[in-house]
Amino acid sequence: MTTIDLSEYDVPGRGRGILDVFHWRYLLRLLVRKGTATRYRNSTLGWTWSYVKPLIQFFIYYAVMGLIFGMARGGVANFPLYLFAGFITVQFFNEAFGNATGSIVGNKALVKKIYLPRELFPLAAIINAFVHFLPQLAILIVVALLYGWRPGLLHIGAALLGLVIIGLFALGIGLLFAGLNVRFRDAENFAEVIRQLATWASPVLYTWQLIQQHMGDLVLYIYMCNPITVAVELMHYAFWTPTVEPFDADTNPDGWVGFAPHFDIYILVAIVVGALFVLIGQATFRRFERTFAQDL
């Protein structure tokens, strides 16, 4: 009788979570490609939908907020650009978060039968959302150029930072909900509520000053701790502020007032909140992962 040295053995099904994804880069790439290739299969207009759908929604918002409520007439110069920059940022988040939430349940067949680092699915979903965001970004750039957009390095950097914050936050909260959703399909519905709120809980249709004016400083502090708000403001800074003159009460009341107070701290808060959600999301995901195969 010999005893076995267990150190040479692996325990099946115990990976290192999201870090394992780097070993599976090739599969991740194929999963992303599968997502983009099959998204508009069997539709005649194909990727045109990626332009048409957000544009229609944009025009509705513009008609209601800009024309009926008068944001375009007084308050915000170049309002369509302001609106569109914030709008597609929130769209990116919504798409990434929504896709990630359903990603494990959607890949049921695989999760039940083959062991893979399951983090691949939410991650591929988020990258897919980013690919889908690119056409909208292209429209934004064209529109901004029409408004005389001449960006500096700082503006480009702000846009990148904003998108990184969205990606980080969407990954964290997406992992959390993807894991929960396997056992409690309520997560899907709750995620939808969050997505509906997202547009209104950030300065997309209005400006941050209105929050301060009508709800006070304390609410503004809480409001600014939302990473999406920070990302939207960074996108405004990147695409909208270069096209408008600074605010001046007498000569230019529609101009850019500047960032909310302590904005630099809020950028940090956004990054920390994003990273925190990734940690919480990953921990929850790992906990629920143990029973994915039997709950699906």
Next chain:
Amino acid sequence: MSDTITQTSETRPAIIVDHVTKTFLKRNSHSLKEAFVGWTKGKKVRADTFRALDDVSFQIGEGESVAVLGFNGSGKSTTLKLVSGVMEPDGGRVFTRGRVAGLIEVGAGFHPELSGRENVYLNAAILGMSKEQIDARFDDIVAFSEIEDFIDQEVKHYSSGMFMRLAFSVAIHVDLDVLLVDEVLAVGDEAFRKKCTEKLKELTQRGVTMLVVSHSMGMVKDLCPRGIVIHEHKVLFDGPIDRAVEIIRTTPH
């Protein structure tokens, strides 16, 4: 539970299943409302547990081919899922050595809207192959599946036989040390089944360890010299395949 395990297989084990227990929940209510209504009617509301595997232990030596036999619902597939890592045991431990891949319901990763070619790449990657490896084996995979003319067609237009042949062909060309086979050999026609069995034998000769779940006694006898009978969630017998098959035939359902 001690930190050492005594070797019971002849060669060094590639798979160790050590006192493994797996319990499933059998839910009696599926929502809060249902639970409340059930409670007012005096029905059972909380989940029951159901033991799918009860203190199962075995070791599979390197290069061995072993069949797991048992009736439907006895816990065979659960055993395989524990070894592949899809599920985790509630009690006991499972260890594997080397690269494990499952022929577990091949085709799980196939996407009907993608072409055969794209699906080969996707599924080989799911089974852990790199791009270079797939490139190198692509022609073999297609040749084995015998669907050269249709490889650029979308998989949804395939017949079920073609689909299974391609899926099986991908799985069999993956580099591995341990192969888990679950009921997949019921694919294709007689000729293709024979080809598959030949291929599996070839893998055994190359030193691949194999764990096979099947109801096809003829095939199992052909492939595996050893059989483990799982009956009512416990190991009933572990030994020569002929004896194992005899036991399963004489055991009342």
